[in-house]
Amino acid sequence: MASGIKKLAGQTVIYGLGTIVPRFLNYLITPFLTYGFTASEYGINSELYAYISFLNVIFTYGMETAFFNFNSKLDNKKDVFNTSLVSLILSSTVFSLLLIIFASPLANSLSTPNAVYPTQFIIWSILIIASDAIMTIPFANLRTKNKALTFSLLKLGNVIINFGLTIFFLKVCRSAYLANEQNFFSSLYNPEIGIGYAFLANLIANIFTLLFLSKQFLSLKFNFNTALLKEMLSYAWPLLILGLAGMVNETLDRIILKKLMVDKSAAQEAQGIYGACYKIAILMTIFIQAFRFAAEPFFFGKAKEKDSQRSYALIMKYFIIFCLFLFLGTVMNLDWIKYFIGDNFRSGLKVVPILLLANLCLGVVYNLSIWYKLSGKTKFGAMIAIFGAAITIIINVIFVPAYSYVACAWATLAAYAGMMVLSYILGQKYFPIKYNVRAISVYMIIALGFYFLSFTYDSIENTVLKVVLNNLFVIFFAWIVYKLEISNIKKLRANGNTTNQSDQPV
Numbered sequence: 001m002a003s004g005i006k007k008l009a010g011q012t013v014i015y016g017l018g019t020i021v022p023r024f025l026n027y028l029i030t031p032f033l034t035y036g037f038t039a040s041e042y043g044i045n046s047e048l049y050a051y052i053s054f055l056n057v058i059f060t061y062g063m064e065t066a067f068f069n070f071n072s073k074l075d076n077k078k079d080v081f082n083t084s085l086v087s088l089i090l091s092s093t094v095f096s097l098l099l100i101i102f103a104s105p106l107a108n109s110l111s112t113p114n115a116v117y118p119t120q121f122i123i124w125s126i127l128i129i130a131s132d133a134i135m136t137i138p139f140a141n142l143r144t145k146n147k148a149l150t151f152s153l154l155k156l157g158n159v160i161i162n163f164g165l166t167i168f169f170l171k172v173c174r175s176a177y178l179a180n181e182q183n184f185f186s187s188l189y190n191p192e193i194g195i196g197y198a199f200l201a202n203l204i205a206n207i208f209t210l211l212f213l214s215k216q217f218l219s220l221k222f223n224f225n226t227a228l229l230k231e232m233l234s235y236a237w238p239l240l241i242l243g244l245a246g247m248v249n250e251t252l253d254r255i256i257l258k259k260l261m262v263d264k265s266a267a268q269e270a271q272g273i274y275g276a277c278y279k280i281a282i283l284m285t286i287f288i289q290a291f292r293f294a295a296e297p298f299f300f301g302k303a304k305e306k307d308s309q310r311s312y313a314l315i316m317k318y319f320i321i322f323c324l325f326l327f328l329g330t331v332m333n334l335d336w337i338k339y340f341i342g343d344n345f346r347s348g349l350k351v352v353p354i355l356l357l358a359n360l361c362l363g364v365v366y367n368l369s370i371w372y373k374l375s376g377k378t379k380f381g382a383m384i385a386i387f388g389a390a391i392t393i394i395i396n397v398i399f400v401p402a403y404s405y406v407a408c409a410w411a412t413l414a415a416y417a418g419m420m421v422l423s424y425i426l427g428q429k430y431f432p433i434k435y436n437v438r439a440i441s442v443y444m445i446i447a448l449g450f451y452f453l454s455f456t457y458d459s460i461e462n463t464v465l466k467v468v469l470n471n472l473f474v475i476f477f478a479w480i481v482y483k484l485e486i487s488n489i490k491k492l493r494a495n496g497n498t499t500n501q502s503d504q505p506v
Contacts, residue, residue: 034342039272046275050251059133062239083224131206165201238378245385253408274405277348324447332470351409361416371431388419
């Protein structure tokens with residue numbers, strides 16, 4: 001078990017290279033956008049990327065997880081690869097053409113008095129979605145072959161190109177244009193596109209990534225096993241419902257603001273402020289994404305081993321501990337982290353702790369989801385996600401008109417927390433795993449206790465002193481974890497397996 005967990009940790013670190021660095025680079029784009037554009041203009045970016053995330057689920061319709069499942073079970077892995085990839089290529093082409101036909105009406109319907117959505121923004125967004133979907137199976141194939149480094153380098157390359165082009169268009173070319181310089185750089189900038197260059201940069205980066213993945217596409221045979229496709233779709237359709245419901249939880253808030261608020265101009269600004277502050281929860285999101293990339297194939301590969309359930313329980317505990325460390329590290333340093341977004345966006349910083357806790361709950365949901373994926377009961381995953389989506393919709397509809405994006409943040413936390421509890425209850429019934437709930441609860445109470453204690457000296461005007469005091473709590477939390485867990489970790493390393501003593505936190 002120890003070697004397996006060590007391997008998972010190593011894979012998470014490598015996948016983190018392809019997730020943390022790219023997300024960090026995307027994070028660095030945020031200051032350029034929030035300092036260079038108004039909240040309304042940034043709201044365009046926030047809303048369209050919410051739609052992109054939502055449509056990505058439709059375009060991939062659970063085929064990635066279906067690929068992992070059937071690839072682990074069937075000997076003819078080439079057949080699984082061909083069938084899943086050809087299916088996605090054909091469906092993405094059809095979906096894209098349908099959306100592009102209606103691109104102009106869609107742009108008009110999204111525009112507000114203080115923010116115009118040009119048709120090309122919609123077309124670029126559709127092409128980003130299609131290319132993302134088509135790359136899903138080649139990237140999943142790299143993960144099944146444990147080519148974590150190749151996977152990470154390709155992901156990193158995509159974001160480096162995206163980041164470089166965004167800075168080129170919005171910093172170099174825009175600056176030259178605003179300075180009235182008559183040169184090559186100023187000629188490339190069109191003020192009517194403005195923040196839309198972020199979408200163009202993303203699309204160009206995706207095109208380059210498709211070229212880098214060309215080796216996998218060249219080996220593709222444009223035929224698929226119809227019987228296998230039916231089985232894969234049967235397995236995947238509940239995951240599509242799950243994914244759609246999940247996107248309701250994750251992105252609906254940035255869309256629904258404009259629908260529920262009477263003042264559409266204020267709603268557009270609220271979208272921008274909320275979207276910018278959502279970015280500050282980046283470290284938690286990055287870690288969860290890196291963990292998910294490594295954990296899904298690990299969990300499927302570990303399923304047949306005797307100690308699998310003990311591994312899942314131990315992984316859950318240390319996952320939550322690390323997430324709590326990220327939570328404290330972020331909220332205790334908001335006094336300087338806030339400068340990564342423009343001053344006009346900082347009124348929304350109050351939602352950051354709420355969103356961090358929401359993402360922690362989402363990470364737990366990912367961990368818990370293994371019970372219905374391994375047992376083939378994916379319909380329960382859909383039910384759990386629908387339950388969360390219902391919470392999201394109800395809270396947003398009732399409270400957004402009065403509380404704007406603050407209600408969105410609380411709705412997100414309530415939805416993920418509800419999904420976490422329901423998934424745990426159902427999992428204990430159908431696929432019982434002995435998670436160390438006591439240990440997890442202790443660490444949660446300690447971390448939240450430190451956070452609330454920091455309010456006692458919140459009135460201190462000296463920012464440096466406040467940050468130092470805050471980080472003493474972060475260090476103290478790390479010390480407590482070390483003292484309570486070091487003996488367990490040593491026993492795990494020494495024994496190479498988990499005993500009853502190796503998971504006793506207090």
